[in-house]
Amino acid sequence: MSDAAPLIAVDILTGFLGSGKTTLIRRLVEGGCLRDTAILVNEFAALPLDQRLIALSGGSARVVGNGCICCVVDGSVRDALIDLAERRASDEIPPFSRVLIETSGIADPAGLVATLALDRRLKPRFRPGRVVTLIDLVEDETPIEAISPEALSQIVCADLIVLSKADLAPAASPDAIMRRVTGLNPLSQIVVDDGLLDPFDRTAFPEAPGRPQPGRSFIAAPAAPRHDAIRSGVLRIAGPVDWQAFATWLSLLAHRHGGKLLRLKGTLTLSGGDGRPVLVQSVRHIVHRPEHLPADSAPDGLELVVILRDLEPALLQRSLEAFLRAGRVPALSATG
Template sequence: MSVITGFLGAGKTTLLNRILKEPVLENTAVIINEFGEIGLDHLLVDTIDDGIIELSSGCLCCTIRGDLINTLEDILRRIDNGRMKKIDRVIIETTGLADPAPVLHTVMLHPYLVMRYRLDGVVTLVDSVNGLDTIHSHEEAVKQVAVADRIVLTKTDLEEPSDGLMAELKHLNPGATVLKAQDGSATAAALINCGLYNPETKIPDVQKWLKEEAYKEEHSSHGHHHHHGDGHDHDHHHDPNRHGKDVRAFTLETDRAVSNAALEMFLDLLRSAHGPKLLRVKGIIKTVEHPEQPLVIHGVQHVFHPPARLAEWPDADQRTRLVFITKGLSEGFVKKMFDAFTGGVAADTPDQTAMMDNPLSIGGFSGTFK
């Protein structure tokens, strides 16, 4: 499942019209809000059923009926009953004013949907002409950029992105790949398969997924790269009221193996007390119980995907690495909390030992860390 988001006027419809014609998206279902609003310019081949149409590219398109859960469940029922062909992918296009986190939570929290759908990635469109002003003025635009796996710059034929815009995107989300809609780089193939696993080899590509080096680079240049833009951008970056000024991207890493219980308590406390401030969390963790089989976690705000236990480390780097994008939550605070649970708490205390066999209480997780 892929989510396409972006602020009003960013060009989501134009991008959808183009990428849906590419063969790689042949067996795709597209979920939009209203047919009339999106203006897909494909010839509509046929109406399969109420609310579902087939496009000339072979893709299926449907509107959100009731809510997103109902629509996603309806697609599964139609496939299971043989009333709709099997699909390889679902693309959800959000409204321009939407915070994408609730859309992601819909799949991550639902016990049935999480078994049938896998979140691939978030594609966020940013208008090169108005993008910087939009980010500075609208909280939703900040969140759209922060949760993105791919950022697509649009309207670059009208105006190249300013240094200020590029610096702001890197500040808000240093790990996202930035593409341009007008230069041909934002192909369907470039926008999908953002997840942990290489779809061809099925082998996890941790470096590509985590991109912790990008976070470190941003961290080391923080406070310097904001001053390279023109005067207009310079003024914006010193506006104390602008959105995104308290967004931080950083990494935590350690050679120490972390006990399941310590990890659970750290994440549970962080999620329950500061969930809205956690825009994105990703990590690969070396646990005491299974040091040769790392644990992969992925969260958006207070909701986390069910953790995945890899069969083995994908490369020679066997450190625990966590990357964070937070808003209003300092790196120092998170690091002190992490160190307190992973370095300052004995692994064999009664409370922790008892917790090792208990189901996780972290929102969105299922099962245990075993």
């Protein structure tokens, strides 16, 4: 086992402009929920207003970038994270056990997730944490995900979706938004903010092992006309699978169709393995490092939720089956 320091989780709070991100952070700071957390705020505007608001609540936030996080992520966000880690190591700043990044409202969080998963200087210190997306219940006739590709990506990348501003829309029913959002991302939990909620509390909202939430439709119908191209589904294989055949399939799929493979998450048990399921997930071209889960925490075999653009889940199922079946046939040689 490694004796290195544990990796610090980097949680991401995202949501479209005006969805209440800074309000939520202020509330969490005031409630003492972020005591051991370093906060990074990405502001699109030159004026660091959100930073000032968080400071008013007694928190301390550092602004990164003067532009959208998906545009500056390779520079200032990475530098800010490395700087945080180094200053923590030299006791220049109080110790912290996690980082929370508030993205700008027009950010696509997929780029940030990719950087956290891949950057060689970040990987020894940080790991991708939870993506929380706020959606404003007070919406007009245009669904939020139809406004921009970034808003859609914020929903698709989410591990937990919080419906905000329920107090400002007392007559609004969240059911329609929940159905729509479920159709776009069956992996995420969805909760309505009651004014007390801490979406980063792992006890209240434990990590989901990559299965669709109970009661969700597995093959989701597109809810908004502009999202006819978005499909979700579950790929299933009975029994343990061969890792090399699976990894070859997933790496080639992400390489060739990563732009359409919006999200993939699920578990598999491995032939020849120790029985513990392995959690696999990807966002577009980026496949996260797989994780072992405790034994018996997931069904035997393979179960992967996929969210796709312009692709059918049934085609992926056929492709996966073909790769796994071929993997059981001895190759004539190791060359093509």
